[in-house]
Structures are given as C-alpha cells and as structure tokens.
Amino acid sequence: MPEWISIIIRSIILITVLFFFVKWLGAKQLSQLNIFETISGIVLGGIAAFHTVDPYNSFYYALLAMFVWFIAAFTIEKLSLKSKRMRDFTDGKSTVFIQNGKIMEENLKKEGYSTDDLLEKLRNNNQFLVSDVEFAVLEPTGELNVLPKKENQPITLKDLNITPAPAKEPQTVIADGNILLEPLANASLNPTWLEAELEKQNVTIDNVFLGQVDHQGQLFLDLYDDHITVPEPAQSALLLASMKKCQADLELFALATDNPASKEVYDRNQKRMQEAVNRMEPYLKS
Amino acid sequence: MTVGSQVKTCYATLKSIEAGLDLLYAASMEQDLKAAIEEASQLIKETRHDIHQQVIHIDKQEPQYKS
Numbered sequence: 001m002p003e004w005i006s007i008i009i010r011s012i013i014l015i016t017v018l019f020f021f022v023k024w025l026g027a028k029q030l031s032q033l034n035i036f037e038t039i040s041g042i043v044l045g046g047i048a049a050f051h052t053v054d055p056y057n058s059f060y061y062a063l064l065a066m067f068v069w070f071i072a073a074f075t076i077e078k079l080s081l082k083s084k085r086m087r088d089f090t091d092g093k094s095t096v097f098i099q100n101g102k103i104m105e106e107n108l109k110k111e112g113y114s115t116d117d118l119l120e121k122l123r124n125n126n127q128f129l130v131s132d133v134e135f136a137v138l139e140p141t142g143e144l145n146v147l148p149k150k151e152n153q154p155i156t157l158k159d160l161n162i163t164p165a166p167a168k169e170p171q172t173v174i175a176d177g178n179i180l181l182e183p184l185a186n187a188s189l190n191p192t193w194l195e196a197e198l199e200k201q202n203v204t205i206d207n208v209f210l211g212q213v214d215h216q217g218q219l220f221l222d223l224y225d226d227h228i229t230v231p232e233p234a235q236s237a238l239l240l241a242s243m244k245k246c247q248a249d250l251e252l253f254a255l256a257t258d259n260p261a262s263k264e265v266y267d268r269n270q271k272r273m274q275e276a277v278n279r280m281e282p283y284l285k286s
Numbered sequence: 287m288t289v290g291s292q293v294k295t296c297y298a299t300l301k302s303i304e305a306g307l308d309l310l311y312a313a314s315m316e317q318d319l320k321a322a323i324e325e326a327s328q329l330i331k332e333t334r335h336d337i338h339q340q341v342i343h344i345d346k347q348e349p350q351y352k353s
C-alpha cells in the first residue's frame with residue numbers, strides 16, 4: 001500500500017476516533033476545562049497528529065494510547081461528578097478575595113495576585129472603587145466574580161415596587177415564507193388565525209421573511225420587501241389609552257354635573273375605571 | 287355636544303373596551319393575564335351598567351335631544 005493512501009486512511013480513522021472521544025468527554029468550553037482536561041485534550045490531539053503523519057508507527061499503538069488517555073480523563077470526570085472532594089482536587093476551589101468589603105490579603109498572596117491584578121479584574125467587572133464591592137471571589141477558571149454593595153447594584157423592578165407583567169417567550173410562527181405549525185400550536189393559535197391576521201396587515205405569506213407572536217397574541221412581521229412598512233401592532237396600547245380616556249371622561253362628568261346623585265354615580269364609576277386601568281396597565285404597556 | 291351625547295360616547299367607549307378585553311382574553315395564553323382581564327372586565331361591566339342607567343336618566347330629562 002503506498003504511503004500516501006495509508007496516511008489518508010489513518011487520518012480519517014483518527015479524526016473519527018478523536019471526534020467521538022472529545023464528544024464523550026463532554027461539551028465544555030476551552031476556558032472551563034480544568035488542567036487535567038486541558039492536558040488530556042492536548043495529548044489526545046498530539047497522539048492523533050503524530051500517528052497520522054508517521055506511517056511507520058504501528059497504528060494499533062495509536063488507538064491504544066488514545067484509548068488509555070481517554071479512559072483516564074473520562075474516569076476522573078465521572079468521579080469528580082460524584083464526589084465533592086474529588087472535584088475540589090481536580091477543578092480547584094474558589095478563593096474569596098473580598099469579603100464584607102475587606103480585601104483578604106492572604107488569599108491574594110496564595111493565588112499570586114498583586115493589587116494591580118486585583119484592581120484590573122475588578123475593573124473588568126466595572127468596579128473602579130474597592131469600597132463599592134461587598135464580595136469578590138476568584139473562580140477556579142481564573143475569573144473574578146463580583147457582588148457590588150447593595151446601594152451599587154443595578155436597580156430592579158423589585159426595588160421600585162413595580163409588578164411587571166410576566167413576559168412569556170415569543171413564538172416564531174413564520175420563517176422564510178412558511179408557516180411553522182408547531183410554534184403556532186404552542187401559542188394556541190391556528191393557521192386560519194394567521195391568515196386572517198396577515199390579511200388584516202395586507203401582506204401575503206410569501207412576502208414574509210419572519211413572523212413572531214408575542215404572549216398577548218400580537219403578530220410582528222418582517223417582510224422580504226423592505227420598502228413596505230408594516231404597522232406595529234398597537235391593539236393593547238390602544239385599549240389602554242381608551243380605558244384611560246374613559247376614566248378621564250367620567251371624572252370630568254363628575255366635576256361638571258350639579259346633580260348630587262349623578263355626581264355620586266360618576267365618581268363611583270370613575271374609581272372603578274381607575275382600578276381597572278391599574279390592574280391592566282402592567283400587561284398592556286408595551 | 288350636549289352632556290347627553292358625551293355620556294353616550296363614553297358608554298360606547300366602555301362597550302368597545304369590554305370587547306377589546308374579551309378579544310385579548312381569547313388571544314392570551316397566560317393565567318396571570320387572564321385573571322387580570324377577568325377582574326378588569328368585571329369592573330368595566332359594572333361601570334357600563336351604571337352609565338347605561340345614566341344614559342336613560344339623561345334621555346328622560348332632555349327628551350328633545352333623544353337619539
């Protein structure tokens with residue numbers, strides 16, 4: 001057998017073997033690998049490369065060596081999944097750098113971090129003042145995670161005492177001019193509804209590049225023909241606006257009338273409307 | 287516009303809001319939203335009822351503007 005054919009065959013087999021080994025070792029990103037996983041990955045690749053280009057080496061040795069390295073890495077990975085102590089040994093532990101706003105100098109020294117390194121890592125996390133940081137921990141991957149002090153944390157709706165409307169994930173119902181039935185069913189809608197909705201917006205299905213339905217059942221479209229502008233659905237905003245207008249009207253009537261009985265009726269209903277507006281506002285506001 | 291027609295417009299708006307809420311109720315898939323719509327819809331229904339009485343009352347008082 002000519003050498004070049006042997007090299008081709010070896011390459012193909014080793015690529016396949018390597019592919020499956022790497023797949024079985026699990027899908028992790030390069031930065032998440034611990035030292036042992038990194039080394040075994042490199043060694044596996046090295047063995048494959050070495051035996052591909054050298055036709056005089058025994059091919060079975062290559063498979064054997066790769067298998068042994070694979071088994072070792074695989075066993076350690078499975079063991080470290082099972083036991084915490086093993087995990088601490090293979091993956092390393094995280095080190096606390098800042099606790100209660102105070103820098104732990106011993107831990108810094110242990111990990112070989114200078115003040116400049118620490119400040120750089122903090123700046124990576126958008127913290128320029130050490131006194132803004134409540135807690136910082138160095139992960140085994142070498143990444144620093146930072147918890148800012150409560151007053152420096154970004155404001156959330158919870159802080160503002162606002163109840164947000166729970167937003168469900170939108171469903172993509174049209175892609176490349178085709179109706180996608182499964183997402184449509186997930187949104188508990190049917191093709192007839194979709195056709196009616198498209199008719200309302202005056203577009204044909206062939207012209208739609210992408211169509212999505214939000215949790216309120218509003219359809220958003222993107223067309224192939226970018227010269228046509230599709231109106232954004234404003235049903236819920238309109239509804240909210242008319243509710244507010246109605247409330248304002250009732251308030252006005254209550255002020256305008258001289259009849260005490262009518263005034264009472266308008267006032268009561270004005271309050272009712274206000275309640276309804278308050279109840280619906282988080283959901284209808286877009 | 288007389289007060290009577292203004293109140294009537296308001297009454298019509300209330301009806302339209304009620305229908306809009308019903309539409310949203312049918313289209314939405316969330317329990318939270320559905321519960322909110324149910325509550326709001328109940329409030330609107332009571333309001334609509336009251337305003338309807340008011341429309342009748344005003345019609346009686348100003349029969350010359352009766353539509």
